[in-house]
Every structure is written in structure tokens, then in C-alpha cells.
Amino acid sequence: MMIIYPKNYETLATYLKNLFNDAGDVTLFTSRFFKEVLKPPFEIKEFFRQCFLIGYKSLPLVAITGFIMGLVLTLQSRPTLAEFGAESWLPGMVALSLIREIAPVITALICAGKIASGIGAELGSMKVTEQIDAMEVSAVNPYKYLVVTRILATTLMVPLLVVFADGVGILGGYAGINIHSDVNLFRYFAQVLESLSFLDIFPATIKTFFFGFFIGMIGCYKGFNAASGTESVGKAANSAVVAASLTIFIIDMLAVQVTDLFF
Known part of the structure; x- marks a missing residue:
């Protein structure tokens, strides 16, 4: 029989208290966003600057990752399809896999590692150095x-980066197919388009907006509420990546359930 000492009760109570406090703070932080976003003045210049830093500066990393995803997926799937004489299905299979699941999740995780950590560290350093005050x-x-x-x-x-990763990943699939065979580019994209439908693209695109929103929200929350001291900057960046990555998996799981239910 396991004996739980009073100290364990205190530790559990403290953990639950901190958990509920954090949940309340995140809720208030998020609700404040929806109040502030509609109020003037609108920081248009800063918004476009952030779009440049977040979107354009992430293109090379997303492009390399997307191309490798399409190439590796094609090379790994081709032998299995060849056993059943279904190599002609390879372009459609690669496109569906990338657009519906692989590209959105992997790209969002990359953004969580690059963008959420950067926002958390930037705002955390501003908080520590009292620039926000x-x-x-x-x-x-x-x-x-x-x-x-x-x-x-x-x-x-983030949705634009995911669309870009989809396109580059499909090009990577084309390169992977042409390693072992010779397929015309026009024919390849014709097979890709034949295999796709609106219900394949729409739900996968909608969930990327939620990915982007929570990546930004978590990065800002962690940085904006960083404690005093230089160590808190690193902790804010690290916790932003962990929380954003976990949130992406949760949103993706819920999105799959909703898609199966309504589509």
C-alpha cells in the first residue's frame, strides 16, 4: 500500500494552484487581444515589419524542409507502391499526404521553434530591461x-508559409520520382490536381490559421510575462517552444476529429 505524506499533498496543491493561475492568466491575455485588435490606433507599420520578419525571413528554412519532405516521402513510398503495381498513384499520394497533414504540422513546428522562441526571447528581454515599462x-x-x-x-x-511548403514539397516529390524514372512535369502536376479536392485543401488550410494564432499568442504571453533576471529570457523562449509545439499537436488532433465529423 502506497503512503502519501502531507508534503506530497502540499506539492500537488501548489502544482494545481499554479496550473489554474496560468490558465486564468492565459485566458485574460487572450481576451485582451480581441479587445485591443479592434481599437485604434492600428500599428500598420509595425504589423508589416513583423510580417517581413516572420514570413520572409522564414522562407529559406521552410523551402528546404518542404523539398526534403516531398523527396523523402516519395522515395520511401515508391517501393511499397511498386510491389502492387501502383506507382501511378504516387503523385496523388504524396500530394494528399503533404497537403492534409505533413506540411501543415511540420511547418508549424518549425515556426514554433523559430518564431515562438524569437518572440518569447525578444519580449522577455524587453520585460527584463524595463523597456515595456x-x-x-x-x-x-x-x-x-x-x-x-x-x-x-x-x-x-504561418498559413502562407504552409502553402509555400506544400508547393515546394510537391516539387520535391517530382524530383524523387524522376530519380528512378522519367516523368513529364505537366503529367505529374495533372495527376496531383486530379487527386486533390476542395475538402482536402480547405480543412488543412483553416487549421493553419489556428496554428499561427497560438504560436504568436504563446510566444507573446511567455515573453510579456517573463520574470525579472536574465535567466527568465531563456526560460521564456524555451517554454514558448514547448508550449507552442504541444498546442500544435492538440489543435491538429481536434482538427482531424472535426474534419472526419463534418466533412
């Missing part, structure tokens, strides 16, 4: 300027 003293709304613009930028840019 200085903005409040200067009659500037730091939440509006720092948080709203970054969340809107990630919400918009």
Missing part, C-alpha cells in the same frame, strides 16, 4: 504595439 510611461500601449502586431503577423504568415 518605459513604453507605458511614454503613453504607448505596449500590448497593442508588441503583442497584437505579432499575433496578427503569425496568424497571417
